[in-house]
Amino acid sequence: MMPCYQLPISQIRRFGLALLLPVTLWGVMSTDNSLSGNSFPIQMQTATAQTPQENRPLTIRSDVQEYDAKTQVVTARGNVQMLYPARQLQATAAQAQYFSKERRIDFSGNVYILQKGGNSMRAEKVTYLIDEGRFVALPQSNRQVESIYMVQESDDGGQPTTPAPQTPGFKGSN
Template sequence: MRLRSRPRPPLAQTNVTNEPPDRALTIRSDIQEANSKTGVVTARGNVQVNYPARQIQATSAQAQYYSRERRIVMTGNVYVLQEGNSLRGEVVTYLIDEGRFVALPNISQQVESIYLVRDGSETKEPVLAPQLELPPVNAPTLEPPPILSPTAPPPRILPPAALPIVPNRSAFPTR
């Protein structure tokens, strides 16, 4: 008996501009929804964003393109690559008109950026890294804090002045 697998439906794809293909912002995903009243396109599942005009490629679990505000909000294990520089975070917003990224990490994690830094002896133009705006350290998180047991004491947070000073125990003593 021969089993025939059903072909997988093609990925949904949206070109969000009427520009030539090299200037178009293309979003590919398993599922997409567009709301003509709000101007929001939502892509879910294996999302791939490609913007050749700015040499941007990105992947995420979900992306929302806000056409009126000209921004893209990508969520869920976001990875952005631009001219060899990379950015990882849980939520990354790309402001199209400003060419700027705003990245937020998962709770108790950090955003990771890797930038190509050219040696001073190289004669090529420097690679422009994505502009990254980090929220203040004490900014509210997107997810609520974990619920603590009513009998558990609240966590103790020390102000910086109350932290103990640890002497330098380096393997390389300073003189």
């Protein structure tokens, strides 16, 4: 039998979809009341032993993806899009590397990160530390990192207030 890292990309994608489909269907059924009319067999609800609280999907789409089984690093290149609903984050970049052991993602090349509520960041390189919910951003040479924060004005005309973010704030460095 051929090791998975030697399989053609099309077979790896099919294998990945086969693994994700039962988890995705189980997650939809457990959170969407409109499916309670037994649209799917009851067995689908037990397709995974993990609950949504233990495993939260972080989806990365790109033109090309490679996985190194020794280092457990996924490299995604070309039109990279990340979606992390648990933290209400979206990101785009030219390249991303997911370091599963270190639980971090390194984005590079015209990185744009958007948080629900409108907070956003643009930089050339951004490291996202998953466990800390923290971003470290670096600009291109002779440029700056740009962050936009939505600030809510107070009703009494006094000092502005900033709503508590869903994820700890962005941190940039020059």
